[in-house]
Amino acid sequence: MDYYPVSIKNLIRSLARLPGIGQKTAERLAMYILQQSAEDAHQLARHIVELKKRMRLCERCFALSDDRLCRICSDPSRENGLVCVVEQPADLASIEKSGAFKGRYHVLGGVLSPMDGIGPDDIRISELIDRIERDAIREIILATGTNVEGESTAAYIAGILAPLPVTVSRIASGVPMGGDLKYVDQVTLKRAMESRHGI
Amino acid sequence: MDYYPVSIKNLIRSLARLPGIGQKTAERLAMYILQQSAEDAHQLARHIVELKKRMRLCERCFALSDDRLCRICSDPSRENGLVCVVEQPADLASIEKSGAFKGRYHVLGGVLSPMDGIGPDDIRISELIDRIERDAIREIILATGTNVEGESTAAYIAGILAPLPVTVSRIASGVPMGGDLKYVDQVTLKRAMESRHGI
Numbered sequence: 001m002d003y004y005p006v007s008i009k010n011l012i013r014s015l016a017r018l019p020g021i022g023q024k025t026a027e028r029l030a031m032y033i034l035q036q037s038a039e040d041a042h043q044l045a046r047h048i049v050e051l052k053k054r055m056r057l058c059e060r061c062f063a064l065s066d067d068r069l070c071r072i073c074s075d076p077s078r079e080n081g082l083v084c085v086v087e088q089p090a091d092l093a094s095i096e097k098s099g100a101f102k103g104r105y106h107v108l109g110g111v112l113s114p115m116d117g118i119g120p121d122d123i124r125i126s127e128l129i130d131r132i133e134r135d136a137i138r139e140i141i142l143a144t145g146t147n148v149e150g151e152s153t154a155a156y157i158a159g160i161l162a163p164l165p166v167t168v169s170r171i172a173s174g175v176p177m178g179g180d181l182k183y184v185d186q187v188t189l190k191r192a193m194e195s196r197h198g199i
Numbered sequence: 200m201d202y203y204p205v206s207i208k209n210l211i212r213s214l215a216r217l218p219g220i221g222q223k224t225a226e227r228l229a230m231y232i233l234q235q236s237a238e239d240a241h242q243l244a245r246h247i248v249e250l251k252k253r254m255r256l257c258e259r260c261f262a263l264s265d266d267r268l269c270r271i272c273s274d275p276s277r278e279n280g281l282v283c284v285v286e287q288p289a290d291l292a293s294i295e296k297s298g299a300f301k302g303r304y305h306v307l308g309g310v311l312s313p314m315d316g317i318g319p320d321d322i323r324i325s326e327l328i329d330r331i332e333r334d335a336i337r338e339i340i341l342a343t344g345t346n347v348e349g350e351s352t353a354a355y356i357a358g359i360l361a362p363l364p365v366t367v368s369r370i371a372s373g374v375p376m377g378g379d380l381k382y383v384d385q386v387t388l389k390r391a392m393e394s395r396h397g398i
Contacts, residue, residue: 005254005269007250007254008263017239019228020227027292028218028219029218029219031289033217040213044213045248046244047212047213048232048241048244049244051232052241055206066205092202
């Protein structure tokens with residue numbers, strides 16, 4: 001990269017650290033930023049700094065938030081008592097995009113993973129249990145991933161919640177909508193067969 | 200995007216303006232920056248601001264530079280009198296990567312494009328002519344693109360330079376190395392045939 005001046009080289013290196021951004025893309029982005037108006041470039045820089053400064057976790061559900069409570073927790077139109085448990089804030093965003101859920105959330109901040117040394121105390125399970133009484137939760141939907149860690153985390157939480165006065169359910173898994181059966185993997189097909197329902 | 204707090208939404212919008220970065224990628228990058236250390240994120244922001252502040256054009260060849268003269272113009276080991284003419288700074292970087300050229304450069308800053316109202320006075324042709332005597336240039340290699348604008352810009356400059364005491368050449372065009380003939384377009388094949396040479 002010796003043919004680039006130091007200040008471009010620095011930016012290319014910083015950009016190339018981002019996920020999915022390789023050397024070539026970083027070069028292209030740096031060149032674009034160079035040609036952007038000073039205002040646009042400074043705005044991008046300012047938004048990065050502000051994100052790090054302002055972003056925190058909602059005190060109730062641990063979603064990303066600018067304030068003490070997140071938008072969803074402070075929205076009176078959302079259904080109380082119905083809580084969807086997700087692994088990460090990005091999962092919450094996916095469910096919100098679908099528009100399929102009008103209750104509240106609880107972000108675990110991870111999944112159980114003994115291989116990585118992540119146990120029940122490292123994700124927000126006790127915080128979920130505390131909320132059941134405090135927030136008068138009557139139904140919990142476990143929406144962790146459908147991989148090994150997500151499934152075992154859901155099973156673990158369901159076990160913990162079993163003696164408590166709360167209904168626990170798990171999001172359905174099966175063939176994705178619009179999916180062509182020949183492209184669907186074996187495990188998903190098996191699950192779809194087992195979970196078949198009358199029509 | 201209402202499920203994101205304002206500070207994430209702002210950054211996603213700024214990132215999504217970059218070329219090749221769509222909504223989904225911008226979301227992923229913003230989430231990553233959120234999880235980066237404060238130091239890494241601030242460094243990225245600082246590098247953007249510094250780029251806009253420090254970057255300028257080399258006074259001699261108009262390449263990007265941190266100083267009055269670029270690295271290549273101030274490098275005594277580069278061959279004097281041999282100048283490669285390119286359209287943009289990114290083209291210079293590509294040629295430098297190839298390691299095939301050890302002379303100096305001249306960045307036009309564009310190509311002739313009557314459709315877009317870009318004429319000879321809008322790109323740095325007169326600056327190139329001035330350099331011939333001042334920098335004792337004896338050979339000029341025209342390395343503009345091989346599209347219509349690049350070809351006609353090269354032809355125009357070659358015409359202007361014809362009466363001057365300088366050798367003018369054009370980079371070769373033909374089938375790319377490692378190329379399979381069946382994937383090469385007709386125009387390139389025609390050019391490769393016309394430019395055939397004895398072996």
